Amino acid sequence: xxLPPHPDDLGGIPVVDVSHTPARTPLLRTMALARQHGxxxxxxxxxxxxxxxxxxxxxxxxxxxxxxxxxxxxxxxNVREFTHDGLFTAYHDEPNWAKAHDILMPAFxxxxxxxxxxxxxxxxxxxxxxxxxRCADGIPVDVPDDMTRMTLDTIGLAGFGFDFGSFDxxxxxxxxxxxxxxxxxxxxxxxxxxxxxxxxTDAAFRADAAYLxxxxxxxxxxxxxxxAPAPDGEDLLGLMLxxxxxxxxxxxDLANIRDQVITFLIAGHETTSGTLSFALHxxxxxxxxxxxxxxxxxxxxxxxxxxxxxxxxxxxxxxxRQALNETLxxxxxxxxxxxRALVDTELGGVxxxxxxxxxxxxxxxxxxxxxxxxxxxxxxxxxSPEAEAARSPHxxxxxxxxxxACIGRQFALHEATMMLAMLVHRxxxxxxxxxxxxxxxxxxxxxxxxxxxxxxxxxxD
Ligand code: HEM
Numbered sequence: 344x345x346l347p348p349h350p351d352d353l354g355g356i357p358v359v360d361v362s363h364t365p366a367r368t369p370l371l372r373t374m375a376l377a378r379q380h381g382x383x384x385x386x387x388x389x390x391x392x393x394x395x396x397x398x399x400x401x402x403x404x405x406x407x408x409x410x411x412x413x414x415x416x417x418x419x420x421n422v423r424e425f426t427h428d429g430l431f432t433a434y435h436d437e438p439n440w441a442k443a444h445d446i447l448m449p450a451f452x453x454x455x456x457x458x459x460x461x462x463x464x465x466x467x468x469x470x471x472x473x474x475x476x477r478c479a480d481g482i483p484v485d486v487p488d489d490m491t492r493m494t495l496d497t498i499g500l501a502g503f504g505f506d507f508g509s510f511d512x513x514x515x516x517x518x519x520x521x522x523x524x525x526x527x528x529x530x531x532x533x534x535x536x537x538x539x540x541x542x543x544t545d546a547a548f549r550a551d552a553a554y555l556x557x558x559x560x561x562x563x564x565x566x567x568x569x570x571a572p573a574p575d576g577e578d579l580l581g582l583m584l585x586x587x588x589x590x591x592x593x594x595x596d597l598a599n600i601r602d603q604v605i606t607f608l609i610a611g612h613e614t615t616s617g618t619l620s621f622a623l624h625x626x627x628x629x630x631x632x633x634x635x636x637x638x639x640x641x642x643x644x645x646x647x648x649x650x651x652x653x654x655x656x657x658x659x660x661x662x663x664r665q666a667l668n669e670t671l672x673x674x675x676x677x678x679x680x681x682x683r684a685l686v687d688t689e690l691g692g693v694x695x696x697x698x699x700x701x702x703x704x705x706x707x708x709x710x711x712x713x714x715x716x717x718x719x720x721x722x723x724x725x726x727s728p729e730a731e732a733a734r735s736p737h738x739x740x741x742x743x744x745x746x747x748a749c750i751g752r753q754f755a756l757h758e759a760t761m762m763l764a765m766l767v768h769r770x771x772x773x774x775x776x777x778x779x780x781x782x783x784x785x786x787x788x789x790x791x792x793x794x795x796x797x798x799x800x801x802x803x804d
Contacts, residue, residue: 359385360387361386365534373395377397382707383396383397383701388533393417393702395702397703398708402737403737411682411684414683418529424548426605429599430444430447430603430610439595444746446586447582447750460653463761467493467762467765478798483797484795486793491612493619494611495612499608502608503562504562505562518554521555526785528545562604563601566580580600611755617787618676619763621790622666624778627772636764637767637804639660657760657764664726668723668725669726677786681701683699683700713735769799769800770798772795772796773797773798
């Protein structure tokens, strides 16, 4: 259903062929091209064209839901090979998208975070217990690895009552290995040389995808067995198995529930762990912003060594949330999303036919002149209520846009705000290796090799 853009129709838009310039971090190459060629250009790779768009003006147009909707671009087409019509990769007109969306929306409303709060806190304490041991031994922590352990255990438990037990393992759970390899397959397939033979890679992918499905089927079977113990409260799986659609009374079928579980595990952990890793990096490098966040958590929890954050506390952490938002601006972990024309229309005055699509290059939108003269500067006050009110809502899109925007946004922000606040309350952050940012890109981005020294905070800190 998605046609590539037709350069001939997009008169005047630069076309850049990158087929023969391999890049370790394709995102950085695309950002450099945007800086060089401006807010709309076509990147060509092995004959496939992607129209990248990055100005507030053009993204405002693409956010018009009457003319544009979500496109399943080539990267998501590849992910779709193992998540099918799960929420993230469903075509908009597939019946299971609206059905799952309607059934699951209430589970992701802000108020529902009250249900997940105790599990989020329990897993946050797993990370703290592990970091306390490192801190006592004077060993730095691997931030992205541990954040990924934390977010995976949280979505596993809150979503499906499944405990990955990531902090008790040196190597990730085999499910995670298979998931990461499937995502890697989906991403590398994009830049494949069509002349080479990929049979073996594809067979390994199919074996991994089958393993993912079999693990999830076991979790579902354990839950639906006649003698299955009742879960400790409602979770996403319970909701999907039990809830009927508000209008037609039907439930999701088991194959679709499996696809949703895999979808939530993908969508729900790498992004939030990337956000937390970048946020710690930003606070480490900006002591005045760190002090502001520490002052806020100290006002709430004093010097209580083991505070018991309540659900309501998380809504009071305004400066922590601003630091996270500013992190999502500079390093949106899902660095793009695609939009297709629903009707014959125009983009920036250039005609687009129905079905043609463009990808929003989110990190460059987040550096549009609308953000002022110094967009590279980490400044959480950009998210003060006054500054937000004065800015277009289309200038900030880390969670995508419209009906197909991220359903897990409140989940991610609640989890990340609590974790970040607990960490800066408890530890001094030490830049023991004088880390400089090195992006690692898969489906999402994270700071590669980012390790952090820790020391306990004393009242004087
Ligand atoms: C969709 C980002 C956390 C579940 C999206 C999209 C973005 C995004 C950009 C839209 C993609 C597109 O238009 O193609 C993020 C970021 C997160 C985050 C930056 C963390 C900071 C989560 C969490 C969950 C989740 C925690 C689940 C618990 C989903 C799902 C969709 C989605 C299911 C597809 C929604 C639909 O199309 O109906 N996310 N996400 N995300 N996200 Fe997230």
